[in-house]
Amino acid sequence: MRIALDAMGTDHAPDSEVAGAVAAVRDDPEVKVLLVGDEALISSRLERFSGQDRITVVHTPDRIAPDESPISALRRTPRSSINLGLELQKSGEADAFVSAGSTGAVMAASQLTLRALAGVDRPTLGTPFPTARGTTLVVDSGANVDCKPQQLFQFARLGAIYMHDVAGIERPAIGLLNVGSEELKGTEAVQAAHRLLAESDLDFVGNVEGRDIIRHSCDVLVCDGFIGNILLKFYESTASFLTGTVRARLEEDCLDPGLDELFRGFDYAEYGGVPLLGVNGVSIVCHGSSSPKAIKEAVGVAKRAVDSRMVSHMARDLEAGQVGNG
Numbered sequence: 001m002r003i004a005l006d007a008m009g010t011d012h013a014p015d016s017e018v019a020g021a022v023a024a025v026r027d028d029p030e031v032k033v034l035l036v037g038d039e040a041l042i043s044s045r046l047e048r049f050s051g052q053d054r055i056t057v058v059h060t061p062d063r064i065a066p067d068e069s070p071i072s073a074l075r076r077t078p079r080s081s082i083n084l085g086l087e088l089q090k091s092g093e094a095d096a097f098v099s100a101g102s103t104g105a106v107m108a109a110s111q112l113t114l115r116a117l118a119g120v121d122r123p124t125l126g127t128p129f130p131t132a133r134g135t136t137l138v139v140d141s142g143a144n145v146d147c148k149p150q151q152l153f154q155f156a157r158l159g160a161i162y163m164h165d166v167a168g169i170e171r172p173a174i175g176l177l178n179v180g181s182e183e184l185k186g187t188e189a190v191q192a193a194h195r196l197l198a199e200s201d202l203d204f205v206g207n208v209e210g211r212d213i214i215r216h217s218c219d220v221l222v223c224d225g226f227i228g229n230i231l232l233k234f235y236e237s238t239a240s241f242l243t244g245t246v247r248a249r250l251e252e253d254c255l256d257p258g259l260d261e262l263f264r265g266f267d268y269a270e271y272g273g274v275p276l277l278g279v280n281g282v283s284i285v286c287h288g289s290s291s292p293k294a295i296k297e298a299v300g301v302a303k304r305a306v307d308s309r310m311v312s313h314m315a316r317d318l319e320a321g322q323v324g325n326g
Contacts (some may be wrong), residue, residue: 001306003299004085004094007037008063009101010290014038016100018045020295025054027296031303034058036085036101054266060084061075063101066288074112079106081142082106083294086113089281096302098273100290107143107276114281118312119318123278124155125285126162127232131216135162136219141274144231149192152176152222153200154318158277159220160202161317165308166301167219167273174206175218177227182207193222231232264295267293272297275305282306 012035021033032054035042046052059147062077064070075084082101086109097135101108107123116123139159142266144151156174163172163199176194178186183194184236185207197204208217210231223231272294273284282305286298305311 001028001264001303001322002032002034002094002096003269004036004058005295005299005312006081006085006097006099006101006106006313007035007042007057008081009099009286009288010295011288013063013100014042014045016290016292016295018042018049019289019292020117020299021055022046022049022052023292023296024299028300028303031299032056033299034088036060037063037081045251058088064105066102068105070102070108071285073102073105074109078088080105081302082109083113084279086110086283089283095286098284098286098298098302100247100273100286100288100295100298101119103142105284108124110276110279110283111282115278116181117182117278117280117315117318118185118229120154120278121151122154123276125160125228125274126159126277127228127274129213129221129232129235131214133216134219135167136213136216136218136221137167138228138231139277140223140225140228141232142225143276144224145226145229147189147224147263152189152193152224153196156200156202156204156220156279157318158220158314159222161314162275162277162305162310163219163311165310169219171203172219173217174204174222175196175204175206175212176204176214176223177223177231178209180206180207181209184297189224197222202256272299272301275301280315281311 007017036058039057044056054165060079062080063082064073073238085097089097115320117169124140126137126139128135133270139155160172273286284302
């Protein structure tokens with residue numbers, strides 16, 4: 001399993017990427033990591049670790065800054081670590097790509113290099129949200145700020161296939177984020193998406209209000225990326241506030257192990273990265289502030305997506321119009 005990892009993406013690149021890659025290959029003997037970026041910088045960090053024969057450096061001096069316009073940056077630096085990492089996957093030299101670089105650049109480059117699957121108007125970002133009973137995948141969490149009903153329906157199908165293949169849920173329950181549970185609530189686009197979902201073969205449970213997300217009312221929650229990204233950032237900040245407040249009020253030696261385990265469930269590092277669903281390949285997007293642990297987990301997400309043959313299942317099931325069974 002060859003994972004191309006953009007080594008120049010995080011805020012403190014390439015330290016997190018190198019340490020995360022080392023942890024990934026130590027954790028899984030089937031994984032090989034191709035670190036894409038400035039060879040001199042990467043090699044100087046790799047020297048701190050010994051016996052890493054399953055890590056290869058692929059040199060490019062170019063990187064895309066987080067504040068650059070994605071399309072302009074991709075044109076200006078065709079050999080950037082993002083572009084080159086995706087090209088390695090396209091050429092068959094890598095099985096998947098992971099990056100904590102500019103989300104816009106990763107999405108744009110993934111679409112340009114890997115292309116969208118047939119039947120997908122716009123690829124979508126799927127982000128796992130911890131809930132009272134497992135994980136809910138929110139699609140879209142920031143890739144598309146303004147969506148048509150058919151695109152929301154496509155997000156639902158892509159999310160269902162991902163949760164079936166990667167999370168092992170036989171028939172994922174689909175919810176549509178709305179301001180009320182009634183069928184005629186929400187914008188015209190959301191109402192139209194509701195009709196499409198209700199008439200489909202998906203296990204559609206109806207509209208889901210914000211207060212019901214934490215109760216795990218569905219396995220896949222569908223919304224446009226404008227709302228999804230606001231929800232994601234509020235969710236992350238709330239989790240950080242709550243865990244920080246509780247920890248500050250408890251002495252470290254009094255912290256219940258079960259409570260500590262609960263806190264870890266709200267840590268983005270536990271999830272690593274989120275998949276860009278709907279492209280003809282595996283492209284995993286990470287936080288710019290990703291720790292080595294988060295990078296390691298993102299490599300694991302990529303490996304599970306490849307192992308499950310998620311992309312071929314998506315292509316098959318989009319064509320057939322149904323959620324796959326294998």
